[in-house]
Amino acid sequence: MRILIKNIKQLVQVEEGEPVFWKRGKEAMQSLPFIEDAFLLIENGLIADFGTMKTFIIRKESSQNFDKETDATGCFVLPCWCDSHTHLVFANGREDEFVDRIRGLSYEEIARRGGGILNSAKKVNETSENELYDLALQRIEEAKNSGTGAMEMKSGYGLTPEGELKMLRVIKKLKENSEMTIKATFLGAHTYPLEYRNNHAAYIRLIKEEMLPQIAKEGLADYVDIFCEKGFFSVAESEKILEAALHYKMRIKLHTNQLHRIGGIQMGVKWGAVSVDHLENIATEDIYCLASGHTIATLLPSAAFFIGTGYPPARGLIDAGVPVALATDYNPGSSPGSNMQFVISLACIKMKMLPEEALNAATINGAAAMEVQHQVGSIARGKIANVIITKPVSSLAFLPYSFSTNLISRVILNGKC
Ligand code: NIG
Ligand code: FE
Numbered sequence: 001m002r003i004l005i006k007n008i009k010q011l012v013q014v015e016e017g018e019p020v021f022w023k024r025g026k027e028a029m030q031s032l033p034f035i036e037d038a039f040l041l042i043e044n045g046l047i048a049d050f051g052t053m054k055t056f057i058i059r060k061e062s063s064q065n066f067d068k069e070t071d072a073t074g075c076f077v078l079p080c081w082c083d084s085h086t087h088l089v090f091a092n093g094r095e096d097e098f099v100d101r102i103r104g105l106s107y108e109e110i111a112r113r114g115g116g117i118l119n120s121a122k123k124v125n126e127t128s129e130n131e132l133y134d135l136a137l138q139r140i141e142e143a144k145n146s147g148t149g150a151m152e153m154k155s156g157y158g159l160t161p162e163g164e165l166k167m168l169r170v171i172k173k174l175k176e177n178s179e180m181t182i183k184a185t186f187l188g189a190h191t192y193p194l195e196y197r198n199n200h201a202a203y204i205r206l207i208k209e210e211m212l213p214q215i216a217k218e219g220l221a222d223y224v225d226i227f228c229e230k231g232f233f234s235v236a237e238s239e240k241i242l243e244a245a246l247h248y249k250m251r252i253k254l255h256t257n258q259l260h261r262i263g264g265i266q267m268g269v270k271w272g273a274v275s276v277d278h279l280e281n282i283a284t285e286d287i288y289c290l291a292s293g294h295t296i297a298t299l300l301p302s303a304a305f306f307i308g309t310g311y312p313p314a315r316g317l318i319d320a321g322v323p324v325a326l327a328t329d330y331n332p333g334s335s336p337g338s339n340m341q342f343v344i345s346l347a348c349i350k351m352k353m354l355p356e357e358a359l360n361a362a363t364i365n366g367a368a369a370m371e372v373q374h375q376v377g378s379i380a381r382g383k384i385a386n387v388i389i390t391k392p393v394s395s396l397a398f399l400p401y402s403f404s405t406n407l408i409s410r411v412i413l414n415g416k417c
Contacts (some may be wrong), residue, residue, distance in 0.1 A: 001218070001415060003042040004066040005389065007395055011038035011050055012078040012396060015380035022296065022368035023360045024323035032114065032356040032396075039048045040077055041168040042385040045415035048377060068417070074392030075409060076399075078359070080149025081340035081388075082366030082377050085253075085277050085298050087187075087331035088143075088153045089136045089167050091123035096330045103375060107307045107334065108231065108259065116333055117157065117191040124157040124167065132170045139330070140178055143338040147408050149386030151180055151369060152253075152327075154225055156187030161210045168220035177411040181384065183370045185253055186211070186221035187369045189233050189241050198238060208244040214246035222371075227255040235263045242271050253298075257281045260307070269293035275369040279312040280304050287313070296369045299361070300329035301346035307334045314351035325365040326358060345403035354396045378401065383400035385415040 012034045023029050039056040041049040097110050097119065110116050124132065143151065153171045158164035164186065171184040189205045196203035215221050224245035226238045233241075242252060251274050256264025258278035265286045268276040275291070277298040287402075299312045317324050326343050329335040340362055347358040366375025366406055375384050389410040394397070399407055410417060 002042060003064045003068045003385075003412070003415060005040040005042075005070045005072050006056070007053060008038040008040065008072040008077045009033045009036070009074050010076045010396065011272050011361065012076055013042055013378045014050060017046050019374060019380065020295070020364055020378060021373060022323045022365050025321045026319055027098070029318050029357045029360050030354055032359055038077070040387065041378065042191055042412065042415045047379060047381055047383050047385050049381060070389065070410070072389055076390040076393060078398060079363045079376065079378050080386035080411065080413065081147050081362050082150040082364075082370065082372070083143065083148050083327050083330070083338070084152045084275065084325055084369035085300060085327035085329050085339055086151055086153050086338070086367045087156060087329070088139050088151065088338070089132055089155070089170050090120050090157050090332050091127040091135065091170060092120065092332065092335065093133060097333065101307070111122075111191070111231070114194060118194065120157040121159045121163065123194070125160060125163045129166050129170055132166065133173055136170055137178070139338060140174065140180055143330075144180065144411055144413060146339045146341060146406070146407070147388040147411055148338065148340055149181060149411070149413050150370060150372055152183040152185055152223070152370050154185040154187040155221075156190035156225070158329050159188065159190065159193045161206065161214065163220075164211050165214060165220070168215060168386040171197055172220055179416060180358075181372055181376055183222045183372070184216050184220060185223040185225045187225040188248070189226040189238065191227060191232055194197055197218055204237060205310060206239050207241055212244050216250070219251055223253045224250045224278065225253045225255060228262065228267065229258060230258065230260040230262055235267050237262070240268060246271075253277060253389050258284065258303075261286070265289055270398055274371060277327070277329075278303070279317075279324070280309045282313065284316070287320045287322065290317065290322040296323045296365060298325045298327050298369050299347070299351065301350055302325055302334065302337060302343050303329040305334040305350070306336070311350045314347065314353050318353070318357060323365055323368065324357070324361050325369040326361040327366060327369070341399060341407070342403060343399040348400040349403070355400050358400060359396070385412055387412045
């Protein structure tokens, strides 16, 4: 199958020469290489070639037939979004809690009275694997249509060995059957189930002795994640789980500094986490800590928007040289949406990220936060052909500027439209 996209106004995030691992530092994050009046050639699901139309016209292929030919006059072509933090597998919406928050309850108060994550966990444990799979598949379709080509998905709404394994098996099936590039994360340490509220040690034992060994045996998770937060998992409790996860060779991602500063960033950097996510509450010393390490800061502005916390200090992080990624945090409690274009708009409007920085954070750095930057996240020869063709737009900044308009004309995943 050979697809030609021609007359592209701008082919964005092109990568030639040395593969890009991630972008960190203001200069790198503001650089978004592009080719004007370009072509893109896709062969058997991979990016085969690209360049200017001028160079294409003189090649012998220009007179050949392609299985599909698209004229992208006036349109931008860019790599699909890489959404490196989602909780896409869940059973029920939580609009009742949304209304409670409108009436004045806080996210933490709702969690303390047994709602929040526990509300979703109850429903997941009552829902069959097949139903969860069907629901997740619908959500993947929606995410694909908004331009997402790679996604990380977490468990964490099971909180029992059966429930957590069920969620991870759903993710495994999605990996096998979807065009989306998917990474799976075990988040059994999302919150303490009610029956373990006064016996944290017993739940941690359950994670270490029952959940992790079975997950490792079935190869169900690429990462382990922990909600390291006041009222959830302390640093000392988290470290017990991390130790066990590393024994099974799982890499680390963390939810931390969403509500309070309890040392999660320092722990993440010390344990070599791939990413620390949220970071709504951080201080200058946390930024220095991240700048000195190799951990990506994944920012989730739609969660801050939805539950009304402050936004993470993206400018301070970028200016200090921290690699920053953007993701949706798609989940029923704090961010019920999978639209990366909205996340990019929020990043620009609320966190003062420049459009180029936001696009890097949503593509190559998102890919790096899932360790798939050698397969997706940029337009490079040999990478998976996951590309977005926009509608005709005046400039790239028009994408975050038009925060509620669908500007996508077509999404190609694995070389398939
Ligand atoms: O990333 N903060 C922890 N976990 C999710 C929300 C979970 C929920 O409310 O269901 C998050 O925001
Ligand atoms: Fe999350």
